[in-house]
Amino acid sequence: xxxxxxxxxxxxxxxxxxxxxxxxxxxxxxxxxxxxxxxxxxxxxxxxxxxxxxxxxxxxxxxxxxxxxxxxxxxxxxxxxxxxxxxxxxxxxxxxxxxxxxxxxxxxxxxxxxxxxxxxxxxxxxxxxxxxxxxxxxxxxxxxxxxxxxxxxxxxxxxxxxxxxxxxxxxxxxxxxxxxxxxxxxxxxxxxxxxxxxxxxxxxxxxxxxxxxxxxxxxxxxxxxxxxxxxxxxxxxxxxxxxxxxxxxxxxxxxxxxxxxxxxxxxxxxxxxxxxxxxxxxxxxxxxxxx
Amino acid sequence: xxxxxxxxxxxxxxxxxxxxxxxxxxxxxxxxxxxxxxxxxxxxxxxxxxxxxxxxxxxxxxxxxxxxxxxxxxxxxxxxxxxxxxxxxxxxx
Numbered sequence: 001x002x003x004x005x006x007x008x009x010x011x012x013x014x015x016x017x018x019x020x021x022x023x024x025x026x027x028x029x030x031x032x033x034x035x036x037x038x039x040x041x042x043x044x045x046x047x048x049x050x051x052x053x054x055x056x057x058x059x060x061x062x063x064x065x066x067x068x069x070x071x072x073x074x075x076x077x078x079x080x081x082x083x084x085x086x087x088x089x090x091x092x093x094x095x096x097x098x099x100x101x102x103x104x105x106x107x108x109x110x111x112x113x114x115x116x117x118x119x120x121x122x123x124x125x126x127x128x129x130x131x132x133x134x135x136x137x138x139x140x141x142x143x144x145x146x147x148x149x150x151x152x153x154x155x156x157x158x159x160x161x162x163x164x165x166x167x168x169x170x171x172x173x174x175x176x177x178x179x180x181x182x183x184x185x186x187x188x189x190x191x192x193x194x195x196x197x198x199x200x201x202x203x204x205x206x207x208x209x210x211x212x213x214x215x216x217x218x219x220x221x222x223x224x225x226x227x228x229x230x231x232x233x234x235x236x237x238x239x240x241x242x243x244x245x246x247x248x249x250x251x252x253x254x255x256x257x258x259x260x261x262x263x264x265x266x267x268x269x270x271x272x273x274x275x276x277x278x279x280x281x282x283x284x285x286x287x288x289x290x291x
Numbered sequence: 292x293x294x295x296x297x298x299x300x301x302x303x304x305x306x307x308x309x310x311x312x313x314x315x316x317x318x319x320x321x322x323x324x325x326x327x328x329x330x331x332x333x334x335x336x337x338x339x340x341x342x343x344x345x346x347x348x349x350x351x352x353x354x355x356x357x358x359x360x361x362x363x364x365x366x367x368x369x370x371x372x373x374x375x376x377x378x379x380x381x382x383x384x
Contacts, residue, residue: 160305185303189310189342190319190331236327236345251320258327258344260306270306270344273329275321 165226173240174265176226176257182269190273221247222272225257233278235260239270241278249274296367298375302346302383309346309379313365314339326350330364338364347383354380 152164161180167173225244231254233241239260247255253274259267299312316333319340323329327344341361343350350357358373365372 179305182303182306182308185301185306185308185310189301189312189340190321191315236349239327239344253321258308260345268306271303271308271329271342273321273342275323275329278323 163223165223167226167228167242169227169229169242170232170240172265173259173261173267176242176259176267176269177262178222178226178269182271186272190271221255222257222269225255225272226259226269229257230254231277240267243277245277296365296371298340300375300379300382302379304383307345307347309343309383310340311343311361311375311379312340324360328360346379350376351380 162177164175164177166175221244225242225247228244229242230245231243233243233256235241235258239258242257242259243254244257245254249255251274253276255272256275257272258270260270262268296313301310301312302308303310312331314333316331316339318334320332321329321342322332326349327346329342329344330338331340331342333339341364343357354373354376358369358376361367361372361375362369
């Protein structure tokens with residue numbers, strides 16, 4: 001049974017997906033899928049539907065005769081609404097010969113990008129938009145840095161790539177250079193502590209200082225620990241350990257960066273790892289950024 | 292009875308850090324020791340590596356001391372540990 005007053009869900013979700021993927025997509029997907037529907041009938045277009053534009057299957061007319069594909073797509077929309085475990089896809093049986101069924105949902109859409117938004121399919125109108133919008137914020141927030149960390153990059157005399165992170169934690173060190181080579185060693189040898197993503201850097205070390213910053217988590221953790229550590233512990237002569245208790249491993253041990261003064265107040269990251277606090281601190285900060 | 296263990300040794304010349312690794316364990320725990328030694332332990336509590344900060348600066352003049360540290364921690368013959376240290380010092384020059 002076709003639901004004539006299905007909520008206008010597709011236009012919104014698809015537009016959002018299109019933005020997310022950086023692709024241009026129509027507000028209606030009906031022309032994009034190789035829909036295998038077989039029914040035909042009359043569909044009354046609800047006045048508030050926005051999932052079809054003029055020229056699409058549902059555009060332009062209050063009531064229009066739909067072709068087979070069009071009805072199938074409406075049916076798909078219905079499935080989309082009643083079975084929100086999947087997106088606005090075209091469904092066939094796994095063998096590819098059947099019609100749309102709820103039981104055998106297999107997406108055969110050529111360009112299906114709707115999976116991530118299917119869970120909101122049963123909602124409509126303002127509530128849907130609000131939920132999509134907030135969800136979009138959450139999705140993009142994952143990729144966005146938690147806090148701005150000012151860095152610059154450069155190349156050493158020997159051609160090594162590095163980034164420079166400024167810090168005001170202790171007067172002895174005002175900037176720390178993080179060399180791609182060092183980052184690679186850390187990734188290779190301490191990578192198990194940091195997870196597979198960090199090990200990946202080890203394979204690319206020496207390529208580009210920006211590659212360090214493209215790391216979604218460790219780049220920011222290390223840069224943030226340099227810029228505003230929560231503790232500074234003494235190291236070997238001329239070295240300091242920048243400790244950030246807000247970045248921890250699963251055991252709750254804080255991230256430690258060993259930084260050695262190289263010239264003046266310029267330091268160099270030697271290595272980093274997670275380890276328990278030593279108890280002896282050169283400086284401590286109650287909150288990040290207060291050091 | 293001391294046993295024989297093979298090590299993978301890499302040196303970060305710019306940072307003067309030597310990484311000695313017998314094996315990789317996804318649940319590695321690090322324990323900081325003296326003189327820039329950071330011991331790595333596997334999930335079973337066995338030592339699986341050591342990171343030596345300021346390797347040349349601190350240990351180039353006394354490789355025997357470092358060899359003794361490695362031998363006792365990894366339970367390997369002191370001669371093998373000395374071999375590792377001397378090779379690392381050679382390679383880091």
